[in-house]
Amino acid sequence: MATEFEIVEFLRTMFPDVGDDAAIFELKEKGIVSVDTFIENVHFPIMGTSIFSLHDIGYRTTVATLSDIAAMGGKALYLLVSVGVKKGDRTWFKEFYDGVQQVLNMASVAQGVEVKVVGGDITYSENLIISMAVIGEAATPITRGGAKPGDKIGVTGELGRIELAWYTLKQGGVLPDWLRIKLLQPQLRLKEGLTLCDHVHAMIDISDGLLLDLSHILRMSGNLGAVINLGKLPILDDVREWCEKQGLNPIEYALSSGEEFELLFTYPPEVEEQINVGFTPIGEIIHKPGIYDNQGHKLTPMGWDHFARRTDPPNTLPTRLGIVY
Secondary structure (H helix, E strand, C coil), X not given: CCCHHHHHHHHHHHCCCCCCCCCCCCCCCEEEEEEEEEEECCCECCCXXXXXXXXXXXXXXXXXXXXXXXXXXXXXXXXXXXXXXXXXXXXXXXXXXXXXXXXXXXXXXXXXXXXXXXXXXXXXCCCCEEEEEXXXXXXXXXXXXXXXXXCEEEXXXXXXXXXXXXXXXXXXXXXXXXXXXXXXXXXXXXXXXXXXXXXXXXXXXXXXXXXXXXXXXXXXXXXXXXXXXXXXXXXCHHHHHHHHHHCCCHHHHHHHCCCCCCEEEEECHHHHHHCCCCEEEEEEEECCCEEEXXXXXXXXXXXXXXXXXXXXXXXXXXXXXXXXX
């Protein structure tokens, strides 16, 4: 075991901008700030009992934090990382922060600007607690509240693997590589967010599930509605086959899977050919409140809710998706 001050000095060898009482930074454009907190046995299983390594946790929590900047069409510049842990030494912190740094390196390349760790805190905690604050900037930040009737709805990447991975682990199964890599090292969409910001009206990252996060856009855009073409949802063939073998519905997983960190956005139809990122058009914004499938059936938003029920394993949805027919 190392002392707190020995660990701080060790971290300064990894992050030379750390050391003062507060971080000093400059911004050229509008500042955007976000904070995320991650707790053992809530956001990830108890250490030593699962497939998650410290490196994986560092990686995954950093992607989750920077994803909020991507959703605003911004660049991430500075990261503050606070850790509460029961026992920690140089090896422990090195493994965790190597995961953090791997994501920061990728983010720096993606956006053409370096992202630095400039501060944080370490403290004692019975359970592992990680809190990250990211500071970024954007010339014109994209919010959730700009969707307009007639907008098309798009999403990057593909959906469903995260919830399917949690379900498989809960059932005592072994994750195939195509599920394992998505769960442990989700994609960071900073580059896509920077490109999309010139074309979209509203944007959010999928952290709670497509339907639930879409409902946030609709509410903040003036209580609008949406139609989702279920046949257009981006679902891997592997997901469809895996679900078919277990009697599961892949569409439900695509609609409700949280922590995907893909970008969900609305845009005017006339700019679709100008959007130079990989994405899938999946629906349209309408005046009538509510979310409906392309057959007119109402879809009930379900997804991850921290306060819905606390008896399930980490990241288990409180109930299955409600599709009202």
